[in-house]
Amino acid sequence: MNDDVQQSGTTVMVVDDVPANRYALGAVLRRAGHHVVPVASAGEALIELDVRLRAGALPDAALVDVGLPDMSGFELCRRVKSRPSTAALPVVHFSATAVDARARCRGLDAGADAFLTVPAEPREIQAVVHAAVRRARRRTDAEALAHRLTLLSQAIVTVQTARCLGELADAAATGAARLTGTPAIVFVVGPDGEAHYGTSRSRLALPDRGRHQAAARLITRIADRRPGLHGTVVPASLWPTGLFHPGIQDDAHLVLASSRETRAQVCIATPARATPLRGAGNCATSHDAPADDRWHREALSVVERLAQATALAAEPLLMYQAERDIALTLQHSFLPQPHRLPDLPGVDLVVRYVPASRQTEIGGDFYAALPTGDGVLTAVGDVVGHSLDAATVMVELRHALRAYSVEESDPRALAERLDRMLLRYHPEVTATVCLALIDPGTGGVRIANAGHIPPVIVREGGQAEYVPVCGPLLGLELGRPEPVELVLHRKERLLMVTDGLIETRGVDLTTSMEQLRTAAAGAPAGLDALCDTLLDCFGHDREDDIAMLALRLG
Structure with a gap:
């Protein structure tokens, strides 16, 4: 898929106090497939960003005139870049008068990603915006990946230090929730069918042991059909009611991994259609459905690594538990x-x-x-x-x-x-x-x-x-x-x-x-x-x- 297709549907905020300029730039960007948000001042721009930030829908780029009446475009850019919540937003300065090297340097010093001299050819405007969005996405993708890998390493360390299967399941559930930004529940099913489970939130606990065991049996049937590491979606009709939210039936995305020695099954379950929570490693500025789907797929790929690590950590705990049970039986017998x-x-x-x-x-x-x-x-x-x-x-x-x-x-x-x-x-x-x-x-x-x-x-x-x-x-x-x-x-x-x-x-x-x-x-x-x-x-x-x-x- 090329970048033009990937960027269709992106949102660009145009900040200019001249209505004709806003109209002209908006027309050029709309022809390239962008949504346009026109605002007339720096103050309005900051308010618009706050509103969109609360809605989880920041624009993908901002096209800012350097000569705004209430605040210079340079100062607006500096404020946007100084806020962690908007720092990743690419800013393109433009001007018809301040076009010398000094103005360009001021823009770059303020944190701008590019500078346009207007009037300009429509294709140049589109190309500059396109490049700024592409660079920002690659940068945020790299940051998101680094963040997920950091969370993964932290989760694996916690999983490996678990002292029992209950602690192991809880640690894996907490790690999976941080990786996906959604609720998570983890089952560790031993070779004898006994299930241990942990949740990322206390209210996720299954209401009774019968449903707990029913979920374990379902996981075992799925894992038996496809051993090894794999993911699947279980329809809500097959899953115990209220797994992720009390009284609500959700499809569940399962990531399953098998331990080699004990043949135990580890299952990490997250809601299949949940939207990642803000602050869970999602640095992207676009929150439309395709971006969320891509982020969720990437997050789940890291969850697969966590499932493998959990399965490996389960092996010595299961073998220790079996030995402990034998020793305890000896004690009680003799x-x-x-x-x-x-x-x-x-x-x-x-x-x-x-x-x-x-x-x-x-x-x-x-x-x-x-x-x-x-x-x-x-x-x-x-x-x-x-x-x-x-x-x-x-x-x-x-x-x-x-x-x-x-x-x-x-x-x-x-x-x-x-x-x-x-x-x-x-x-x-x-x-x-x-x-x-x-x-x-x-x-x-x-x-x-x-x-x-x-x-x-x-x-x-x-x-x-x-x-x-x-x-x-x-x-x-x-x-x-x-x-x-x-x-x-x-x-x-x-x-x-x-x-x-x-x-x-x-x-x-x-x-x-x-x-x-x-x-x-x-x-x-x-x-x-x-x-x-x-x-x-x-x-x-x-x-x-x-x-x-x-x-x-x-």
């Missing part, structure tokens, strides 16, 4: 639930397990309560690390402890055996564990601690203290943990926890331990009340798992 704890005569026992927050990995925290010939053996431990491997080693440690406790109940000896097992089969892994053997008849307690937070004795009257017992981590072959013996009285409670309950990044562990001791001392009577109080104080949005065991003599 840690005995409170209602399935073994019968422990003479001891009341309460346990808690809280997985890490959704954005973090499952670790290797565990607890155990086992009857032995010498009393009740309890343990709380933590495999160092956060991964499926840590959860797997946790399972092995629990099984090994159960097996060893059949013939051996001494906490120190059991810690030594677990240490040897870890060194032989998992030499790269370390773990902590605290073991306590309680004699329900006498209240005697023997405790061995391998690198773990020591137990807390919660006494009557609002007192709590740590048992002074310590030792090296399992897996380091640093020697035997020295046991400690004490007597647990009837109304006293023994509390064992993993560091996930209190450990906070940037806070010294000693400080956190003192906060735990104070909270335990102030907790209401009862084992459930003790555990619930501590979880209320410390157990929200933790970056690590929490395992907790509390007991007293029955």
